[in-house]
Structures are given as C-alpha cells and as structure tokens.
Amino acid sequence: MFNSKYHIKPFNLKTFTLTCLLLVFCFYSNAQDRQKLENEKAKIEREINAINAILKETKNTKRLSASELSILKKKIASRQKLINNISQQMSMLNGEIRSTQKSIVEINQEIKVLKQDYAKMLRYAQKNKTSTDKILFIFSSKNYRQAYQRYVFFRQYGNRQKNMIQNIQSKSDELEKKTNELSIKKKNQESLLQQEEKNKQSLTQEEKVKQKNINQLSKKEKQLTKQIKEKQARRKKLQNEINAAIAQEVRKQAAIAAKAKKAKEESSKSSKTKSADKTSEATKYVMSATPEEVKLSNTFSANKGKLPWPTQQGVVTSNFGKHPHPDIKGITIDNNGIDIRTPKGAEIRAVFEGVVSKIFKGPNGQSVIILRHGDYLSVYTNISGVNVSLGTKVATKQTLGKVYTNNDNVSEFNFQIWKGNTILNPSLWIR
Numbered sequence: 001m002f003n004s005k006y007h008i009k010p011f012n013l014k015t016f017t018l019t020c021l022l023l024v025f026c027f028y029s030n031a032q033d034r035q036k037l038e039n040e041k042a043k044i045e046r047e048i049n050a051i052n053a054i055l056k057e058t059k060n061t062k063r064l065s066a067s068e069l070s071i072l073k074k075k076i077a078s079r080q081k082l083i084n085n086i087s088q089q090m091s092m093l094n095g096e097i098r099s100t101q102k103s104i105v106e107i108n109q110e111i112k113v114l115k116q117d118y119a120k121m122l123r124y125a126q127k128n129k130t131s132t133d134k135i136l137f138i139f140s141s142k143n144y145r146q147a148y149q150r151y152v153f154f155r156q157y158g159n160r161q162k163n164m165i166q167n168i169q170s171k172s173d174e175l176e177k178k179t180n181e182l183s184i185k186k187k188n189q190e191s192l193l194q195q196e197e198k199n200k201q202s203l204t205q206e207e208k209v210k211q212k213n214i215n216q217l218s219k220k221e222k223q224l225t226k227q228i229k230e231k232q233a234r235r236k237k238l239q240n241e242i243n244a245a246i247a248q249e250v251r252k253q254a255a256i257a258a259k260a261k262k263a264k265e266e267s268s269k270s271s272k273t274k275s276a277d278k279t280s281e282a283t284k285y286v287m288s289a290t291p292e293e294v295k296l297s298n299t300f301s302a303n304k305g306k307l308p309w310p311t312q313q314g315v316v317t318s319n320f321g322k323h324p325h326p327d328i329k330g331i332t333i334d335n336n337g338i339d340i341r342t343p344k345g346a347e348i349r350a351v352f353e354g355v356v357s358k359i360f361k362g363p364n365g366q367s368v369i370i371l372r373h374g375d376y377l378s379v380y381t382n383i384s385g386v387n388v389s390l391g392t393k394v395a396t397k398q399t400l401g402k403v404y405t406n407n408d409n410v411s412e413f414n415f416q417i418w419k420g421n422t423i424l425n426p427s428l429w430i431r
Contacts, residue, residue, distance in 0.1 A: 037089050044082045050313045051075040053343045057409045069213045070317050071341060076210060079203045086196045093189050100182045107175045111168060118164045228331055235414075237363045239336055242379055242416070245358045245370055249377065250420050253287035260289045287420060288374045297374025300352055307351040307430045308397055310380060310415045314342040317412065320425040337379065337416030338426050344411050346403045348380050350394045351417075351430060359390055366404040379416035 051071055288294045318339035325331040354373035362368050367383040371394060383401035388394060403411040417424045 034089070034092060037085055037092070041082065041085045041089070044078050044085060047078050047315070048075060048082065050343070051078065051315055053313070054315060054341055054411075057344050057411075069210065071315060072206065072210050072213060074315055074317075076203065076206050079199060079206060083196060083199050083203065086192055086199065090189065090192045090196065093185055093192065097182065097185050097189065100178055100185060104175065104178050104182065107171055107178060111171045111175065114164060114168045114171065118168065225331065228325065232331075232333070234363050235335075238368070238381065238414075241360065241362065242336075242368065242370075242381075245360065245368075246377060246379075246418055247421065249357050249370065249372065250287060253289065253372070254420075257287055257289040287372075293374040295374075296354070297376060300373045300376045303352065304429050305431070308349070309340075309430055310349055310351050310378075311340060311342050311346050311403070311413075312349070313346060314340040316427070317341045320427055335414070336423050337414045339412055339414050341410070341412045342403050344405050344409065346411060347399045348383055348401055348403055348413060349397045349399055351378055351396070352376075353396050354378070354394060356388050356390055356392050356394060359386060359388075364404075364406075367401065369400050371400075375419055377418040379418070380413060381415075382413040 051074060054071055055068070055075070288297050316338050318333060318335050320335055320338055322332055322334045325333055348369075350371055352371075352373050354371040356369065357372040357377070358368075358370035360368055362381055364382070366381070367386050369380045369383060369386065369388065371378045371380075380400055382404045384404040386401040387399050388401075394400070403413050405411040415426050417426045417429050
C-alpha cells in the first residue's frame, strides 16, 4: 500500500477536555479576581470623593478641629489602599500580558509549521497534478482492496489539504485576536501606571497636610482638649437621655407583649402561675406583641451586615465602644454607636422599616429619632428638619430629616442599634 508522511496524529479526547477545563478555570478565576479588585477600587474612590467633599466644606474654617485630622487620616489610609489595589491590578495585568505574549509566539510557531506542511503538500500535489495520474495509479493496483485503499488515500489527502487551510485561517484569526487583546492590555497597563503615579503624588501632598495639622494641633493642645471634653460632656448627657428613652420604650413594649401573651394563655385556660412566669420572662426579653412584629424582628436580625447606610454619603469618624482618642493623650472616647461625618445638607435615612417610637430634642437643640423594628431599635441623632412624626410607619431608606451643620461647618451624627436594653455594634449591622 502507498504510504504518506502526511498523517493525522491520534486525538486524545481526555487530555483535550482536561486542558480546556483547566484553561476555562484559570480564565474564570482571573476574571473574578480582576473584577473584585475593580469593584474594590471603585468603592475606595467613592470613599475618597466623599472625604474630599467633607474637607472642602471645612477648608476655610478658622477653628481647627481634631475631627479634620481624623478625616484626613482616613483619606490617607484610603489613598494607600487605592495605591495597593492599583499595584495588585498591575501585577495581575503584567502576568496576563506575559501570558498573551507567550501565546502569540506559540501561535506564530504553529502557523509557521502549518504553512511548511501545507507547502510540502502543494509540492507533492504538483508532482501528481493530473487526475489521469491518480486514476492510473488506482487502476494499477494489484487487487481491488489495494485500489480501494489508494482511492481512500487520495480522498483523505484532499480533506487533509482543506483542513490545513482552515487551520491556518483559524490560527491567523486567533493570532489577530490575541494581538488586539495585548494592545488593549498594554493601554490598560499604561492607564494604571498613570493612576498609580497620580495617587502617589496625592498621597505625598496629603501626608504634608496631615503633618501640618498635627503641628498646629500640638500647639493648641489645651484648647483642643477643652473642646473634646466639652463634646464628651454633651455626648454623655445625650446618651443618658437616649438610654432613658430606650428603657421607657422597652418597658412599654414588654408590658404590651406580656399583656397580649397573658390574654392568649387565659383564653387557652393556662395556669396562672405559668402565665405569671412567662410574663416576667416577656418583660425581660420580649417586645414584639404581634406575629407581624415577630416577623419584622426576625427579618431585621436576618439582615445583619446587609442593612443600608443611614446616609447616602458619609465617613465614620468614631467607632463603637471605648477607645483612646487618636490624637490627644489621656482622653478616652466611649461611643454607644458610630459617629458619621457627612457633606452639608445630607439626609438621614431609616436603615430598616419600622415605627417611629420616640422624637425628642438633644442637648444641642437638635432632634433625636428612635425607630422600633420589633425587638430592635435604631437611633439617629443631630437631626434638623424632621420629616416624620411619632407613631408613623417608615420604609427602608425613607428620609427622617437632615444632618445638622454647626458653626464650624461640621455635619455629623451618631447612629446606634439596640436589641431591647442591649446596645449593639452598628458597624456589624450595616453594609
């Protein structure tokens, strides 16, 4: 039988499938990581923009505040996170560029080999260029079986020639696609380099401003300490009023819940002792008097870590709990919630649906609103222009009022979350 050096290599389906799955997994994993970094970058940029808006409002304020330094420190921390994020993206992109360049070299080599094989096939076809030669070659066979084998060979040879043309075209298209990808990635690389350089310059400038503020504050430490102590005194007074309002609301709702429970038990002819014991337990722990309120409590609890922010744009300037003042030694801040600094005129929003259970004036003459969400309560302070009234139902993200802006152009409010008489860390509940 006639033998040819042009033959098709055996196709290993298992190896091919495994390679494809590995490539798909790597591509999907890289795409996910890249998207995660891009989302984080966008989030950090929004945070920096919010801080810039806040700092712009207090730029011309004559009275220097430790709050400004705290905001600036947050901005510097965010800027550093942004630079780190860009560096990670650049590192990932550099890896992709190297991989793409390697693919281009490999594809070029494959095209070269395919063209060489195709040229050999053309030279062979030139030597056997007439159909008469092929027919004579078939009919010169010793037997029918050999004639059939030669016929099959010529047919396969023709198909192989067509396949090689298609492979060359396919690889050429792949090469063009990879070349375009490389061009886009290099442009992205250049853009990231520019962004990194710009942010490094901004970081250097912000560090200088921070140091300048520290120097100014150190000269006015006594004055600043006095300001902070005054603020702490107002905070303590306000917190006492909030605690009293919370305790009153808990007693009120627990009594309602206990009464409802007792009535239900009496209608079921339960024993008076059992009813009394359960009433005591309800007074301690239960505020939800109806199935709807129980459902609301459970839904609120299920949304831990997913509640929307109480304002559309803002920066946390003081965290939950006891912690030393970041700039003044010897002063401890005791915060039952989180302080959020906002741009001037920012709206305060309900973090969840509920009922307005309390509205009262704080020590600075601005309003405090307490919303009840079944067993849970959310507290919003320093509100001007209240938009809701006592007993009204509110929806998630509904506007309660606006943040009050003081004479130093500072717009800041305190946000708290309670479960009955127990104070909770709001940072663990909001997004």
